[in-house]
Amino acid sequence: MTIQEPAVARPAGRPRSEKAEKAIIEATLDLLGEGMGVSELSIEAIASRAGVGKTTIYRRWSNKEDLIVDALATLKAPLPELGGTSVRDDLISLLGAMRAEAGQPRSRCVMNIAMSEADRYPRLMERFVERAITPRREAMRAVIERGIASGELDPGLDVDMGMALLSGTMLWHTKWGPEGELDPGLPERVVDVVMAGIAARP
Amino acid sequence: MTIQEPAVARPAGRPRSEKAEKAIIEATLDLLGEGMGVSELSIEAIASRAGVGKTTIYRRWSNKEDLIVDALATLKAPLPELGGTSVRDDLISLLGAMRAEAGQPRSRCVMNIAMSEADRYPRLMERFVERAITPRREAMRAVIERGIASGELDPGLDVDMGMALLSGTMLWHTKWGPEGELDPGLPERVVDVVMAGIAARP
DNA sequence: CCGATACGCAACGGTTCCGTTTCGTAAATA
DNA sequence: TATTTACGAAACGGAACCGTTGCGTATCGG
Structure with missing residues (x-):
C-alpha cells in the first residue's frame, strides 16, 4: 500500500x-x-x-x-489590525480601511451592487452581507461598545446610531465628496467631528 | 383672419x-x-x-x-417648506423629507440608480444630480451656513462635513438600519446627535 | 492500454430585444 | 375633400445570450 x-x-x-x-x-x-x-x-x-x-x-x-x-x-475580509490603544485610533483605522476599499474598483463596484441590487437578488446579498458587511459592522460595534465601557464614549450612546454616524458620513464623502481629492486625513477628521458629539463630556 | x-x-x-x-x-x-x-x-x-x-x-x-x-x-423636487425658526427644526424637516422620499419605491429606486450606475451613465446622472440632488444639497447648505452665521452651529464647522454627517447618517439608517421599523423620531434623533457635535458650545 | 471524466471549441434551437418598415386608421391643415 | 403627419399593431432581419449537445483532445485511475 x-x-x-x-x-x-x-x-x-x-x-x-x-x-x-x-x-x-x-x-x-x-x-x-x-x-x-x-x-x-x-x-x-x-x-x-x-x-x-x-x-x-x-x-x-x-x-x-x-x-x-x-x-x-472569495472576497477576503482582511480587517485592519486594531491597536486597541484608544477608541479614536481604532475608529480611524476602521474608516481608513473603509475608504481604502472604496478606492479599489473591484470592492467599489461590489459595494454598488450591494446597495442597489439587494432587493432583486436577496440570496446574493444575504451571502455577501454575511461575508463582507457583518464582520466590519461587528468590528465597529465592538470598538464603540468598548469605548462606552471605558468611558471614552457617551454612556447613553445608541450603538447603531454611532455606527450610522461614522459609516454613513464616510460613505457620503466617498460618494459625493469633493472629487479626485483623496484627503488622507479624512478618516481622522470624520472621527474627530463625530467624537465631539458622541464622546463623553466631563 | x-x-x-x-x-x-x-x-x-x-x-x-x-x-x-x-x-x-x-x-x-x-x-x-x-x-x-x-x-x-x-x-x-x-x-x-x-x-x-x-x-x-x-x-x-x-x-x-x-x-x-x-x-x-419630470421628477419634481418639492422641497419642504422650512420654518426658519431654528436650524434644528429646519434640519429635521430636511432629513424627514429625505426619509419620506426614501420610502417611496419610485424615488427609492431612482436613488439606487443614482448611487450605483453613476459611472456607467454619466449624462443621465449629470442631469439627475442637477435636477434632484443639487436643490436638496443647496437647501441643506443654506441652513447650515445660516446656522453658522447665527451662532447656532460651530463657526469652525466645515459645511461639507456637516452635510456628510447629516445626509450620510440618514442614508445609512434607511439602508441598513433596523428593518421595517419606521421610527418617526429618527430625523430628530439624527439631528440631535449630530448637533451635539457641530453645535457651538458656549 | 482502456475506460472514464474534463477540457476548449463550435454549433444548435430558442428567447428577448434591437431599430426599422409596412399597414390601415385617426386627426389635424388647407 | 385632399394632404399630411401621428397613431397602434405587426412583422422584419440582426444581434446577444441562453442552456445543451457533439467533437476531438487531454488527463486521470486501473
Whole structure:
C-alpha cells in the first residue's frame, strides 16, 4: 500500500481543473469590478474572459447567481489590525480601511451592487452581507461598545446610531465628496467631528 | 383672419399626442420604480406598459438614455417648506423629507440608480444630480451656513462635513438600519446627535 | 492500454430585444 | 375633400445570450 488512501475516493477520470475554476471566479469579479451589473453579466462573457468553455462553467454552477455567490464569497475580509490603544485610533483605522476599499474598483463596484441590487437578488446579498458587511459592522460595534465601557464614549450612546454616524458620513464623502481629492486625513477628521458629539463630556 | 396665428406655425398633419408622451414617461418611471435597472429596461417593455407602439417612442427619443433623462427630469423636487425658526427644526424637516422620499419605491429606486450606475451613465446622472440632488444639497447648505452665521452651529464647522454627517447618517439608517421599523423620531434623533457635535458650545 | 471524466471549441434551437418598415386608421391643415 | 403627419399593431432581419449537445483532445485511475 504505497498509495495513500484519500478520505473520499477520487472518482475516475480527469479531475476538474482548479486553475479553470479560479480563472472563472477571477473573470467574474473582474467584470463586476469593471462596472458590469449583475443582470448584464453573461455567462458567455465570463467564459470568454476566463479563456474557458461555457461547459466548464455550467458543470460547476447551475446558474449565474450561484456563480456570483461563490465569487463574492472569495472576497477576503482582511480587517485592519486594531491597536486597541484608544477608541479614536481604532475608529480611524476602521474608516481608513473603509475608504481604502472604496478606492479599489473591484470592492467599489461590489459595494454598488450591494446597495442597489439587494432587493432583486436577496440570496446574493444575504451571502455577501454575511461575508463582507457583518464582520466590519461587528468590528465597529465592538470598538464603540468598548469605548462606552471605558468611558471614552457617551454612556447613553445608541450603538447603531454611532455606527450610522461614522459609516454613513464616510460613505457620503466617498460618494459625493469633493472629487479626485483623496484627503488622507479624512478618516481622522470624520472621527474627530463625530467624537465631539458622541464622546463623553466631563 | 379668424384663426389665431401661433408664434410657431403648427406643422401640417396630426399633432403628436401629449397623452402618449405622458404615458411613456410614466411607464418608464414605473418600471424603474419597480426595481428594474437601466440596462434591463427595454423599449419594448416601456411601450407595452404604456400601451403605445414602439414607433411612438422612437419618434420622440432616439435612444433609451435620452428617454430616461427626460423621465427623470419630470421628477419634481418639492422641497419642504422650512420654518426658519431654528436650524434644528429646519434640519429635521430636511432629513424627514429625505426619509419620506426614501420610502417611496419610485424615488427609492431612482436613488439606487443614482448611487450605483453613476459611472456607467454619466449624462443621465449629470442631469439627475442637477435636477434632484443639487436643490436638496443647496437647501441643506443654506441652513447650515445660516446656522453658522447665527451662532447656532460651530463657526469652525466645515459645511461639507456637516452635510456628510447629516445626509450620510440618514442614508445609512434607511439602508441598513433596523428593518421595517419606521421610527418617526429618527430625523430628530439624527439631528440631535449630530448637533451635539457641530453645535457651538458656549 | 482502456475506460472514464474534463477540457476548449463550435454549433444548435430558442428567447428577448434591437431599430426599422409596412399597414390601415385617426386627426389635424388647407 | 385632399394632404399630411401621428397613431397602434405587426412583422422584419440582426444581434446577444441562453442552456445543451457533439467533437476531438487531454488527463486521470486501473
